[in-house]
Amino acid sequence: MMSDISKDEALKNASNIVTLLSHQEPGPSFSEEARVKALEAAHGIIHALEKPEDGLIKFAYSPAIWMAIRVCVQLNVFNIIEQNETISAAEIAKTANADETLIRRLLRVLTAAGYVAEKGDGLYGPTHWTMHISSRLAQGMIKFMYAANWLQQTGYQNPADPQHGMFQAANQTDLPTFQWLTVPKNQEIWDNANTFFEGDRGSRPSWLSWFPAKEKLFPEGHQQETWLLVDVAGGRGHDLLEFLAKYPDEPGPFVLQDQAPVLDSALSLPPKVQKQPFDLFKDPPVQGARIYFMKFILHDYNDGECLQILQNVKASMIKGYSYLVINDFVLPDTKCGLLQSQWDLMMMVLLSSMERTETQWRTLLESAGLSIEGMYSPPGDGQGIIVATL
Template identity: 45%
Template sequence: MDLVNVVTHAIESAIKTATSGGFAEASRVVLLEAATKLVSALQKPEDAITKLAYWPSQFMATRTLLELGVFNIIVEKGRVTSSELAETTKADKILLERLLRVLTAAGYVAEPDESSYAPNGLTKALATRPMGGLVEAIFDGGMKPMALLPEFLRKTGYKNPDDQADGPLQYGLGIDKVDLFTHMVDNDHKLLSSFQTFFEADRGSRPAWVDWFPVKQKLLDDSTKPVKDDSILYVDIAGGRGHDLLAFKEKFAEYPGRYVLHDLPQIADDQTLQLGDRVEKIGFNFFEDQVISGARLYYMKFIMHDWSDEKCLIILKNVTASMKKGYSTLIIEDFILPVKGCALLPAMWDMEMMSFLSAMERTERQWQELLTKAGLEVEGLYPPPGDGTGIIVTRLKE
């Protein structure tokens, strides 16, 4: 019993420190992994498997309540009853109670009294546009393909999916032989909007790369490669709504040079997308068009993991053709999978890549092989200070 008290005290102390923001990111991830192992050790195997089998009900309940705007209502009111929610949403009171029962049990909504609900940190996060977009994108676009993935693999003889136009997504959604992005642009603008919002939130709470990577030392403070006011400092390739570009621009505002955001015309031409001075938006197709030439830095986040090696080499050719040898640097932000002991998040993300795009996350060896084929020299592969994305710094071979 003494041991139980000691462990309980240690856990309570760690909880207080964590909730006050007292842990650095790397320490937080280490402790989270330790806590997960503790839960696994205390949980009976049969109970763990039962919870795994019933887990989709949590995601379904979250998506339904998100559609009804329930999280926003709870956050706005501070405390609300199921009757009040039913009156506001026009949904059945008993249905709402059943859905919310799942989420109060899972810890996503507080339950101060019978049929009464209040916000906690998770509720507040779900009420934000980026987190809502994440849930919508993964649920609406991915649940059917993921559910039918075992059937698809059985029919294809358990081959590793590698055809972006004829894979689990097309099988699951029953769509024509086109890749996800073409399908969204041509047929599903709602899903496209959800994904663009999701891309703003795909980093989660993990620090942006500009906050942990030595950007000035590695990329900017080189007197042999000066950037003038009219030169191009930074190009964000397929940068969506420009959230990563803006983070870089704000962090290093004292550096001269122009910025370019490349993406599909319907995104780049969006007049509501205001990125401030020194930024030019240019529509393009990275399979067909070269990026703007002669920039100091080119940046690609979560692009390579969407495509097979064959398609990646086409994309990279349209980037390397515009790079200036000895001057330009290509920065790739993506997962760098370890060969052993992979964290759960990137491992699950790899399954999403398989389901959505017949693509995959890559190991360090696979990154080296791909980038070498593209005519690039890898200066370094830098893992993140946690379980998020790493940074790969590459330049044209001398």
């Protein structure tokens, strides 16, 4: 079993890389021996810096890279980019006869991974990886080992139908993913999903560790008229428990709302938390709360479904008093990180949904009649915070 690498060993590996590469004879490239040793040292640094929670998520989401490569090979995207110093997503989509949003989502992963260069918002150029993947031998391997038929059958449109997506094709169902998961025969899978939701943040910091929640949302002396916080579709209450641990002196009351079977598995909630079953699409949350908190909820649904959910939340909010707090990825329009871009493709596969850019979030929330108080970025590559009001 590999032991943890210490800070000193990480620094030693970094020093070894500098030494190996700086003592090479003049020439266009490094010797093979120096290159391999430097690469081993670089892997040592990664092992020292990467936390196990993040490393496991990285492996779990790594198929998104191959998915992006395979579809782009099938659409001849690498060859199109190779022939242009700079080319737009719109031009690529037109040449490849594919949806522009789909092209942007695929290339968001490939630019984050370094396989394509990002030249601006929706602008791309080749790297040495692009040139290699364009080669006949590389494409032969990719096409032989990885099939990519579903998007081809749908004309390379951006998936948005929750009843007819990749997940439905794989499981031979027309039920939306969450409905399929709650079918009794799939109980074990649904239980595993809810357990994953408890830890899906990995080691990335909780919003409560960097966002001044009390100062902004319920400062000293505020008039507590009703519920302090409602965790909307909050699963087993893991985020609500974090909130209570951060602010143990807040009397509440607090509400956890989700489907009844999920709430039944939430066993460790204190008395000041009420569990209330509800349907995200049919029922408004409890009326008049100070904070309506939604973590990783809206990224599960397309814009039409999100508008329906937001209308339900709006119906419960009090103007000038209530806040909607969304804890979700806010993708940058350029220079998106690899994890967020991979997560976006997994949402495409599992739910025919997406992670949204700041521009897309603004469009969605303003369409729902909500005013954005602010969008706040976390340290590192975690989920951001969006605060909205009526």
